[in-house]
Amino acid sequence: TQLLEQSPQFLSIQEGENLTVYCNSSSVFSSLQWYRQEPGEGPVLLVTVVTGGEVKKLKRLTFQFGDARKDSSLHITAAQPGDTGLYLCAASSNSGYALNFGKGTSLLVTP
Amino acid sequence: DAGVIQSPRHEVTEMGQEVTLRCKPISGHNSLFWYRQTMMRGLELLIYFNNNVPIDDSGMPEDRFSAKMPNASFSTLKIQPSEPRDSAVYFCASRLQGGVTEAFFGQGTRLTVV
Numbered sequence: 001t002q003l004l005e006q007s008p009q010f011l012s013i014q015e016g017e018n019l020t021v022y023c024n025s026s027s028v029f030s031s032l033q034w035y036r037q038e039p040g041e042g043p044v045l046l047v048t049v050v051t052g053g054e055v056k057k058l059k060r061l062t063f064q065f066g067d068a069r070k071d072s073s074l075h076i077t078a079a080q081p082g083d084t085g086l087y088l089c090a091a092s093s094n095s096g097y098a099l100n101f102g103k104g105t106s107l108l109v110t111p
Numbered sequence: 112d113a114g115v116i117q118s119p120r121h122e123v124t125e126m127g128q129e130v131t132l133r134c135k136p137i138s139g140h141n142s143l144f145w146y147r148q149t150m151m152r153g154l155e156l157l158i159y160f161n162n163n164v165p166i167d168d169s170g171m172p173e174d175r176f177s178a179k180m181p182n183a184s185f186s187t188l189k190i191q192p193s194e195p196r197d198s199a200v201y202f203c204a205s206r207l208q209g210g211v212t213e214a215f216f217g218q219g220t221r222l223t224v225v
Contacts, residue, residue, distance in 0.1 A: 031211045042115075042202050042216025043154070050211055088154065090214075097166050099144060099204075099214055103153030 003027070004089055004102035012108045016078050021105040023089035024071045030092065032072050034063055037086040037104070046074075079109045117203050117217035124224055129191040132220045135184055136205030144214065145178055145188050146202040154202070160186065161208055193224045 005024045013019055023032065031050040035043035047056050049065035049072060056063045060083075062075040076083055088104040116135040124130055136143050145157040158168040160180045168178070175194070180186040190197055200221050206214040 033213075035214075040218070042204070042219055043214075044216070045213045048211050048213070092211075097142065097161055097208065098156060098159055099206075100156055101146075101154040 115217035134203030140205035
């Protein structure tokens with residue numbers, strides 16, 4: 001099992017602030033995914049990154065995959081209350097079957 | 112497609128009782144996952160199936176837990192006997208097998224064992 005460490009565990013900010021959350025491992029990933037989970041719902045995919053050094057943007061969200069493919073970050077610009085949720089990173093095992101998740105970063109954006 | 116469908120949404124049971132959670136994956140998906148989510152341990156992978164075959168059940172916490180997938184459109188997770196520490200939200204997810212495909216989750220079953 002690839003251990004995915006996410007930080008910070010909790011983050012509370014005000015609307016309009018910027019933030020970055022991290023996902024790290026000692027293992028090399030063939031690909032990595034970010035999901036967001038809202039209360040009472042299952043996680044929903046935000047993005048998949050597959051190439052070392054890759055940067056993907058999704059509106060105010062910027063995802064980066066480390067050059068060595070061992071870490072990733074999610075940066076949110078000008079956070080809004082609608083960004084509140086649990087952000088999870090996930091990676092597949094080398095076999096490609098299992099999908100393991102980090103414990104997540106719980107984000108609260110207050111107006 | 113209605114997405115991944117789990118039932119029941121909520122289950123309250125007494126310690127020692129048998130609990131069965133159900134999942135209908137998205138049609139055409141050949142990988143199915145069962146997860147347990149708690150505040151302390153996060154989203155833990157319990158077991159996953161590929162083409163209805165269990166591939167790895169090393170995440171199943173104890174022999175009290177068992178999972179089956181009799182066909183491509185149905186899976187169950189059974190806990191017998193249930194214990195208070197099994198209280199958690201249990202999620203089922205499905206996807207097309209492969210490292211870069213999206214996993215689609217059900218809404219989960221919130222299990223409370225009293």
